[in-house]
Amino acid sequence: xxSAPSSSSASPSPQTPPGQAQEKSDYASLSEEEWKKRLTxxxxxxxxxxxxxxxxxGEYWNTKTPGIYHCVCCDTxxxxxxxxxxSGTGWPSYYKPIGDNVKSKLDMSIIFxxxxxxxxxxxxxxxxxxxxxxxxxxxxxxxxxxASLALKPQ
Numbered sequence: 001x002x003s004a005p006s007s008s009s010a011s012p013s014p015q016t017p018p019g020q021a022q023e024k025s026d027y028a029s030l031s032e033e034e035w036k037k038r039l040t041x042x043x044x045x046x047x048x049x050x051x052x053x054x055x056x057x058g059e060y061w062n063t064k065t066p067g068i069y070h071c072v073c074c075d076t077x078x079x080x081x082x083x084x085x086x087s088g089t090g091w092p093s094y095y096k097p098i099g100d101n102v103k104s105k106l107d108m109s110i111i112f113x114x115x116x117x118x119x120x121x122x123x124x125x126x127x128x129x130x131x132x133x134x135x136x137x138x139x140x141x142x143x144x145x146x147a148s149l150a151l152k153p154q
Contacts, residue, residue, distance in 0.1 A: 035048050069152075071120040
């Protein structure tokens with residue numbers, strides 16, 4: 001299955017310095033129809049409807065390519081490949097995001113299993129979830145859907 005970034009995916013404005021994300025307000029004004037035009041069906045399902053791709057099917061679950069993983073919706077740099085590790089879960093896993101580009105909130109969508117949802121801090125794209133069973137130095141496991149990411153190789 002997996003997904004590649006759509007050629008029409010959102011990117012920072014020309015005034016945005018490289019490596020920095022656009023203003024959140026630029027994305028808050030986008031309609032659902034605009035998101036559907038910018039993203040593939042799977043990217044839209046995962047990032048805008050809080051979906052989850054099946055384990056071991058995403059494009060990046062087993063990727064070892066050095067680079068930076070960006071938000072597929074707004075091009076914000078989210079994770080460095082140096083923080084990626086094999087969690088055995090079938091989803092790309094990282095122990096640390098880049099700066100404050102990732103935020104989290106309580107996810108009660110499964111009543112008997114509260115989790116912490118991970119979102120892009122710029123465009124609120126659903127990325128996945130974070131758990132407290134990761135490796136040192138953070139002890140965190142950011143379990144991220146490939147469909148929410150675009151790898152920019154170094």
